[in-house]
Amino acid sequence: MKTSLKIEELFMFVLGVYLFSLLPYEWWWFLVLILAPDIGMVGYLFGNKVGAFMYNLFHHKGVAIAIYLLGVYLSSPVVQLMGVILFAHSAMDRIMGYGLKYDKGFKYTHLGEIGK
Numbered sequence: 001m002k003t004s005l006k007i008e009e010l011f012m013f014v015l016g017v018y019l020f021s022l023l024p025y026e027w028w029w030f031l032v033l034i035l036a037p038d039i040g041m042v043g044y045l046f047g048n049k050v051g052a053f054m055y056n057l058f059h060h061k062g063v064a065i066a067i068y069l070l071g072v073y074l075s076s077p078v079v080q081l082m083g084v085i086l087f088a089h090s091a092m093d094r095i096m097g098y099g100l101k102y103d104k105g106f107k108y109t110h111l112g113e114i115g116k
Helices: 002-021 027-033 036-046 048-059 061-074 077-095
Strands: none
Touching: 002 077, 027 077, 036 048, 036 077, 048 077, 061 077
């Protein structure tokens, strides 16, 4: 099952790359911004509960899709870019086993415990 989930996430990452290719930005922007959503980890400075909330906000695909669709509605490539980066980054993280966090601590995710 884990393999099929990783393959599914790989296809979502490829979708994110494709959607990025439709935007009017150079490819180096994708490489620079792909790790930007990890800024959500700063929330862990304020405890596990705030950390999990912030991390999940920046790594939730529903949020990413909503931001992207808002960008489409507003005809705003920069807002679309934010949605695409959030979506692709979330897929990339899940390929590597980093899921949405529980407030027990950073290593407790909906995909299982990190490092096990």
